[in-house]
Amino acid sequence: MKTYRLVAFVIAWFIFSLVWITPLTAGNVSQRSTLRGKAIYEKHCAACHGADGRADTPIGRLLRPRPRDFADPIIMARLDDSQMIAAIELGRAGTAMPSWREILSPADMFDVLNYIHSLQQPLPAGITxxxxxxxxxxxxxxxxxxxxxxxxxxxxxxxxxxxxxxxxxxxxxxxxxxxxxxxxxxxxxxxxxxxxxxxxxxxxxxxxxxxxxxxxxxxxxxxxx
Ligand code: HEC
Ligand code: HEC
CATH class of the missing domain: 1.10.760.10 (Cytochrome c-like domain)
Known part of the structure; x- marks a missing residue:
């Protein structure tokens, strides 16, 4: 009887951890990354790119080329993660976008990228x-x-x-x-x-x-x- 209860307990715990804990911790990791990214973004990036990502800031409006609109799903569809990481790491020659290699660690860059994705507005309904x-x-x-x-x-x-x-x-x-x-x-x-x-x-x-x-x-x- 005891072993039976133990086995049942282990199975229940296993299912519990699978159903509950995995998504909880996975969610926390990406949430923590986004929060860290937000702090980095607000400190280093928002002056040009805007708190909402639209680059509609006093500086952003003056720049040529203007910073990309991170909120617009159509514009964002033109950028992939590797391009964005490269832009953050190396900057973009001939533009106001500086290199962040000396200031941000690779983990910082990943977190700020996660945050940038969270600024993107959803696609209009019905758009495949x-x-x-x-x-x-x-x-x-x-x-x-x-x-x-x-x-x-x-x-x-x-x-x-x-x-x-x-x-x-x-x-x-x-x-x-x-x-x-x-x-x-x-x-x-x-x-x-x-x-x-x-x-x-x-x-x-x-x-x-x-x-x-x-x-x-x-x-x-x-x-x-
Ligand atoms: C001084 C203004 C300025 C600051 C500060 C700045 N950016 Fe930029 N950023 C720009 C401009 C301008 C562009 C557009 C470059 C282009 O058109 O090629 C750009 C482009 C980018 C791109 C690439 C998008 C593309 O067009 O390929 C990413 C990603 C990006 N910035 C992220 C960041 C992050 C993250 C930070 C903060 C750590 C930051 N930027 C800080 C001005 C800035
Ligand atoms: C400065 C003017 C100019 C701009 C800007 C321009 N084109 Fe063209 N395009 C031309 C001319 C002129 C021809 C005709 C060339 C010929 O007949 O030899 C042409 C031809 C073409 C052709 C025909 C190819 C063929 O086999 O005959 C395509 C496709 C094309 N352009 C696409 C584009 C796209 C896409 C863009 C924007 C990314 C673009 N063009 C921007 C002037 C331009």
Whole structure:
């Protein structure tokens, strides 16, 4: 009888610890990391990046380029953790973002990154990952491409009209015959002899994939004349 009770106790304890203690401690670790990250962030980062991560601070507004908006899920989808850790560790050359290598330990950097993630607002309801890709692609297009290729994708912009060759008209029928791979290649490496610059150093492969997706979905015509 005694052994039976002991075994039952051990099993109950085992289940209890599995169900209760594991998530509790796991939760505490990440909560503690976020709290430590918050303190570091408020001390070193908030002056530029803003307490809410939106970079809408007196300093943030003056900077060119401006600090990234950590609250915007579409903008944040363009950054992955390794890029962010690299930016924190090494700084970003040619911008106001300093290197924190001398001031923060690797654990500090991890904690502050955790905190930055907690500033991100949720995706609007009903937005799937596929839709997010398109929204990020649109953001990239508006920011870097529409000045030449235009909001309608036909290249009819004041700048585009003055270029020779003209920017590619994404609404032209021959787009269907150009592969995604080819389009992504041109975006990455540019087109020599034209105003189409290489974007590979400014856009990640993910950004390039998404902007091509956006161009196809938004401008390409599927009607047959
Ligand atoms: C003096 C202003 C300033 C301070 C202080 C500052 N940043 Fe930045 N940070 C910037 C700017 C400006 C950028 C944008 C760089 C760019 O566009 O390439 C940036 C970019 C970043 C990025 C990369 C995002 C990207 O665009 O790739 C991360 C992550 C980041 N900062 C984290 C931090 C953290 C963490 C701290 C505090 C430990 C901090 N920053 C402090 C100005 C600042
Ligand atoms: C300064 C103006 C300019 C900007 C900015 C620009 N482009 Fe272009 N783009 C051009 C021109 C001009 C061509 C046509 C080149 C040709 O026909 O040889 C072109 C061609 C292209 C093509 C067609 C490739 C092909 O196979 O014919 C793609 C795709 C493209 N651009 C995507 C982009 C994307 C994506 C961006 C933003 C990240 C961008 N462009 C920004 C001027 C620009």
């Amino acid at each position: 990952h596929a839709k997010l890709d398109i929204l990020v692609g649109e953001h990239v297009y508006q920011k870097y491409c529409s000045v030449c290729h235009g909001d309608k994708g036909n290249g009819q912009t004041p700048l585009g009209r003055g270029l020779f060759p003209n920017p590619k008209d994404f609404t032209s029928m021959d787009m269907a015959g150009i592969s995604d791979k080819r389009l992504m290649f041109v975006v990455e490496y540019g087109k020599p002899g034209s105003a189409m610059a290489p974007w590979g150093s400014r856009l990640s492969p993910e950004d390039i994939r998404r902007v091509v997706l956006y161009i196809r979905q938004t401008f390409e015509r599927h009607d047959i004349k």
